Amino acid sequence: MIDFDQIDKTIHEKARLSIMTLLASRGEWAFQDLKAELGMSDGNLITHLRILTAADFVKEDRDESGTRPRTTYKITAAGKKAFKSYVEVLESIVKAMKPQG
Amino acid sequence: MIDFDQIDKTIHEKARLSIMTLLASRGEWAFQDLKAELGMSDGNLITHLRILTAADFVKEDRDESGTRPRTTYKITAAGKKAFKSYVEVLESIVKAMKPQG
DNA sequence: GTATAAACTTTGCATCACAAAGTATTTTCT
């Protein structure tokens, strides 16, 4: 049977799932790019990023090189690992549905 | 890109996702069997079943054949359809992760 | 120096999951 307890609530939330998928599939995302891609408000986006950062799934990089601030986010090793096992649950759900279509 | 807006919140909730997966993979489930399988409290389980029923994703069948009441639940056509497109999003996430492992 | 942009923080609201406990009905046990 599928182990639903293995679903990490930190990742499972829709907004954070999309963030994690984006971060996992591409190296680095600027705050503004994430915001544009996901169509989220500043406050909402940063809250989710904070939650992911607090879980050590995401790391922020502040670029203070004199120019306008540009914060980028990338997935951590722990984040990759957690996301991978999360995706494994998804995969088992997908597989369980395959026979019937 | 993956269309996260296509994720149905009614289904995406962990508890209901497990219920839907069980109902989609097997014809019919008695209330007691779902409860045992998922380890949920009566109140919590019935609430989620009500939400799924209200969304027309699940149909309940009351068996009043003189014996002790036995309510069973099965997925509806609309539920199968909604769950299928939900699983398609999962599949696209899984696929997006495949290249990197 | 006014306006704009980035990256926040704060506030407030509304939803929601979940447990615990209580209820009605019926059935099994003694």
Added chain:
DNA sequence: AGAAAATACTTTGTGATGCAAAGTTTATAC
């Protein structure tokens, strides 16, 4: 027959949380 147990609920309460909107800070462009 009476007590206990089981099914399928309902009710209540609490705590968490998603989200938008608006305000804040700092810095840059004009």
